[in-house]
Amino acid sequence: MKRLPDERGYFGAYGGRFVPETLMAPLQELEEAFREAMRDKAFKRELDGLLRDYCGRPTPLSFAQRFSAHLGGARVYLKREDLCHTGAHKINNALGQCLLARRMGKVRVIAETGAGQHGVAVATAAALLGLSCRIYMGTEDERRQALNVYRMRLLGAEVVGVDAGSKTLKDAINEALRDWVTNVHTTHYVMGSVLGPHPYPMMVREFQAVIGAEAWLQMRKVYGGLPRLVVACVGGGSNAAGIFTAFLPYQKVKLVGVEAGGRGPLLGHHAARFAGGSPGVLHGTFTYLLQDASGNTAPTHSISAGLDYPAVGPEHAFWKDSRRVEYVHVSDEEAKAAFHLLAELEGIVPALETAHALAYVTKVARSFSPAEAILVNLSGRGDKDVAEVARLEGVRL
Amino acid sequence: MSTRIDAAFRRAAKEKRAALIAYITAGDPTPARTLELLRALERGGVDVVELGVPYSDPIADGPINCAAAERALAAGTTLAGVLQTIRELRFTSQLPVVLFSYANPVLAYGLSRFALDAATVGVDGVLLPDVPAEEATPFHQQLRRVGVELVPMLAPTSTRVRVKQAKKLAESFVYFVSHTGVTGPQAQLPTELEAQVRLVRKLTGRRVAVGFGVSKAEQVARVAQFADGVVVGSALVARIAQWGDDPELVGDLQRFVQQLRAATRRG
Numbered sequence: 124m125k126r127l128p129d130e131r132g133y134f135g136a137y138g139g140r141f142v143p144e145t146l147m148a149p150l151q152e153l154e155e156a157f158r159e160a161m162r163d164k165a166f167k168r169e170l171d172g173l174l175r176d177y178c179g180r181p182t183p184l185s186f187a188q189r190f191s192a193h194l195g196g197a198r199v200y201l202k203r204e205d206l207c208h209t210g211a212h213k214i215n216n217a218l219g220q221c222l223l224a225r226r227m228g229k230v231r232v233i234a235e236t237g238a239g240q241h242g243v244a245v246a247t248a249a250a251l252l253g254l255s256c257r258i259y260m261g262t263e264d265e266r267r268q269a270l271n272v273y274r275m276r277l278l279g280a281e282v283v284g285v286d287a288g289s290k291t292l293k294d295a296i297n298e299a300l301r302d303w304v305t306n307v308h309t310t311h312y313v314m315g316s317v318l319g320p321h322p323y324p325m326m327v328r329e330f331q332a333v334i335g336a337e338a339w340l341q342m343r344k345v346y347g348g349l350p351r352l353v354v355a356c357v358g359g360g361s362n363a364a365g366i367f368t369a370f371l372p373y374q375k376v377k378l379v380g381v382e383a384g385g386r387g388p389l390l391g392h393h394a395a396r397f398a399g400g401s402p403g404v405l406h407g408t409f410t411y412l413l414q415d416a417s418g419n420t421a422p423t424h425s426i427s428a429g430l431d432y433p434a435v436g437p438e439h440a441f442w443k444d445s446r447r448v449e450y451v452h453v454s455d456e457e458a459k460a461a462f463h464l465l466a467e468l469e470g471i472v473p474a475l476e477t478a479h480a481l482a483y484v485t486k487v488a489r490s491f492s493p494a495e496a497i498l499v500n501l502s503g504r505g506d507k508d509v510a511e512v513a514r515l516e517g518v519r520l
Numbered sequence: 521m522s523t524r525i526d527a528a529f530r531r532a533a534k535e536k537r538a539a540l541i542a543y544i545t546a547g548d549p550t551p552a553r554t555l556e557l558l559r560a561l562e563r564g565g566v567d568v569v570e571l572g573v574p575y576s577d578p579i580a581d582g583p584i585n586c587a588a589a590e591r592a593l594a595a596g597t598t599l600a601g602v603l604q605t606i607r608e609l610r611f612t613s614q615l616p617v618v619l620f621s622y623a624n625p626v627l628a629y630g631l632s633r634f635a636l637d638a639a640t641v642g643v644d645g646v647l648l649p650d651v652p653a654e655e656a657t658p659f660h661q662q663l664r665r666v667g668v669e670l671v672p673m674l675a676p677t678s679t680r681v682r683v684k685q686a687k688k689l690a691e692s693f694v695y696f697v698s699h700t701g702v703t704g705p706q707a708q709l710p711t712e713l714e715a716q717v718r719l720v721r722k723l724t725g726r727r728v729a730v731g732f733g734v735s736k737a738e739q740v741a742r743v744a745q746f747a748d749g750v751v752v753g754s755a756l757v758a759r760i761a762q763w764g765d766d767p768e769l770v771g772d773l774q775r776f777v778q779q780l781r782a783a784t785r786r787g
Contacts, residue, residue: 131654141623141650143580145675145700147682287586288576300579305701307677404623404650405577417598418628419576 127438132321135444137437140320142300142407149307154322156227161329166226173218174333177251178208180215182334184341185501189468197491199484200346201471201501202338202366209244211474211503212334212362217244217313219330221252224311231255231306234313235299237264237292237358238428238476239271240503241315246280248313256280259298263290264428271507289422292432296406316359317436320407324364324436331365338498339369346496352377352487355500356479357450358394358429360436362502367448377449380439381479383425384452390415394423395452396435397443410437426455426515427475427508457482462505462512474503475512522644522669524616525692528567529727529748537784538744539567541729542777543620543753545588546571546605547597549765554605557760560770562615564777570647570731570751571606573599573621580622580649582704584754587761599625599634607641618645618671623655631662639666647671647695653685660689671695674720676710683723693727693749696720698734704754706733714746721748740783752780 132138140150160166174180183206187199204212217234224232232254236242242258249256258275262284265272275282288294296319303312317324317331342350353370355363357380370376385393390413393399400411405420412434413421425431442448453461458475461482466472473481480499488497505512513520532539542561546554554571561569574592578585599621606617619638626634626648638646646668651659653672660670672686675697686694696717699710710716713730721728729749734740736755743750759776763769 139655140652141655142652143649143675143697144652144673144682145677145697147652147654148677148679288590293577297577297579301582301702304580307700403627406579407650414624414628416628417600418625419593 127441128321128325134438134441137408137410137440138321138324139409140407141404141409142320143304145304145307146320150320150322157223157322157326160223160226166222170219170222174215178214178218179206180333181337182206184338184345186345187469190465191488193468194485194488196488196493197351197495197497198346198493199488199497199499200342200350201499202334204334204362204500204502205471205473205504209247210506211240211244212331212365213241213244213315214247215333215365216315216327216330216361217241217248220311220313220326221245221248221254224254224313225252227311229309229311231310232313233257233259233299233302233310234315235259235292235295236315237295237431238507239264239268239275240429240507242275242280242282243271243278245313246275246278249280250278257302258282259285259295259302261289261291261295262286264292264295267428267511268507270510292428293420300406316361317364317438318359318406318408318434324408324438327361328364328368328438331361332368334362334365334500335367335369338366342496342498349373349376350496350498351375351491352379352497354379354381354480354484354497356381356430356476356502357435357439358432358476360439362500364436364438366500371447378447379483380448380450381483382450382452383427383430383479384454385424386455391422392424393452394425394430394432396433397450398452402440405434408437410440411435411443426458427479429474429476430479451483453479453482459512461485471501472505472509473501474505475508477502521691522616522667524614524644525568525669528616529692532567532784533748536786538747538786539729539749540565540781540784541568541570541731541749541751542566542756543570543572543751544756544760545574545585545592546602547574547592547595548588548757548760549591550595551597551601551605555608556770557773558609558615559613560774561777562613564774565781566615566777568616568618568749570618570620570753571602573602573619573625575622575625578622580702582702582754584757584761585703588757599629603637603641606643610642616644617642618647619643620647620649623648623651631658635662635666635668639668643668645669645671645692647673649673653682653689656689673697676700676712676716680723683720687724687726690724690726693729694720694724696728696730697732698730699732701732703732705735709733709739709742717747737779737783740780744784745786750784
């Protein structure tokens with residue numbers, strides 16, 4: 124376990140537990156159960172076994188030879204989370220939390236989902252472990268990600284559309300929290316990112332830390348050393364936290380988180396919390412968020428549903444202030460270009476979320492020498508985005 | 521301690537009844553009408569008013585209050601505007617006012633500035649539904665300095681340790697959430713409610729007001745037998761939603777509150 128957060132769930136000034144009193148005792152129980160499980164060898168063994176035999180871990184590290192040559196600089200390595208069962212890193216956390224839920228005697232899990240990847244991962248883990256499952260999803264996201272909605276239903280989950288507010292991820296989280304407040308005795312809320320009240324940011328990071336731990340070993344084995352740069356996209360920030368954690372102690376390894384720059388810098392046109400946001404409370408945690416002058420959450424936009432969220436994990440806010448991680452943003456168009464580039468040069472269709480990390484790499488790779496390495500967390504595959512990209516480009520399928 | 525809130529509870533106790541606490545969302549249907557609605561509540565016999573500050577992501581609220589917050593925000597309601605309404609109320613009224621606000625509108629306003637302005641306009645207490653005891657210290661310090669109460673909230677899931685934590689913050693009263701859930705009408709209140717209220721009163725040594733889920737006069741009558749205060753919210757908000765900007769709203773709200781008030785009598 125890492126030193127942070129402190130016992131109150133704070134990463135420096137960020138984090139905490141801003142939730143209704145009803146949830147406080149359950150959050151304390153959850154934290155205890157999590158710490159106890161992580162000390163229990165049998166729990167670790169069961170989780171590691173599922174990650175290996177069910178998810179296909181360890182995921183490979185691929186050297187992107189043609190992509191690197193095209194960019195003309197560093198050697199670019201891809202940590203292939205897209206090859207996890209269900210197609211993204213989300214399953215690592217979903218399995219961890221569902222196992223924990225079962226251990227706590229909960230019979231029902233709920234979750235929010237934006238693009239549908241976390242929802243699919245939770246529905247999958249719930250099916251595997253025999254838990255009843257309900258997924259909340261904004262109706263706008265249901266429209267954009269119809270395939271994943273049906274996929275979750277195939278897995279036996281109930282998908283509930285949320286028609287409030289902006290009808291997207293933020294509103295799905297509100298509704299999931301309301302469900303949890305109401306059914307807290309029977310239900311575990313599987314939060315999908317390093318967001319929300321303590322212990323979620325810590326717990327989700329720990330379940331995703333396997334990404335960085337594997338990549339650290341693989342880089343040393345395949346490349347013969349550590350990369351100069353590690354890049355990941357940041358929505359809530361779970362895939363980034365998962366890969367960064369292993370490299371944090373190595374000051375020579377630069378860490379960059381890439382946010383969604385959307386259509387441009389106007390409030391409502393992007394989801395670049397560190398560029399256009401300020402500290403405040405949303406969904407139970409104190410962190411950077413996009414808000415208006417009265418403290419109401421501002422609308423966001425991104426081509427990628429998974430990055431289209433107004434707040435960011437509190438540990439990222441801490442890393443930003445302490446300057447251990449640099450946060451940048453790339454536009455919808457840049458992400459789309461990188462989506463195509465990787466597909467054509469490497470035969471890998473990345474998720475639009477991941478394409479943001481790749482877009483940043485296309486900009487900076489040239490400033491590194493061919494002997495240096497860049498590691499990108501290829502957090503998910505892009506099958507879910509194919510229809511949306513076609514629509515945006517005026518292609519009729 | 522707020523003398524206005526304390527006096528309201530004393531008066532109710534002397535009259536052998538529970539205090540009636542009425543919740544409405546400020547700015548619903550429009551900011552211009554909030555003042556007349558507050559006056560209607562007072563005429564109807566409300567002892568304490570709980571005034572909600574609309575917020576974009578009200579996680580402790582059910583559909584009725586969520587819709588009210590959306591209407592109020594669409595009508596341009598801000599925390600600064602809500603404070604201005606209370607200032608106007610105070611020209612003619614000593615009705616105790618407890619502001620109900622999620623943390624972020626207060627933080628965006630600036631915590632110390634909020635405390636000062638709230639005290640200046642005559643706010644008596646503040647309820648922060650997403651600020652549990654663990655996060656309350658900065659809010660409590662700023663509010664206490666200017667004589668505004670931070671009203672602690674407790675719930676059926678609160679452990680004994682947590683109830684005792686609330687005792688340290690509590691002044692005139694503590695707010696007990698009747699059931700595990702969000703705001704909004706409940707067909708039935710939990711059978712354990714009475715025992716829980718009595719335990720909270722014993723452990724905190726403070727008056728206990730019960731809210732969340734109480735919507736009908738019969739429920740008010742039942743809760744009034746064992747609680748010091750009863751909060752009715754969504755039932756009033758639903759009437760406001762139904763009437764909208766119709767002038768009949770004021771009379772209807774007042775009559776409904778009179779029924780609730782009559783139900784607060786003990787014995």
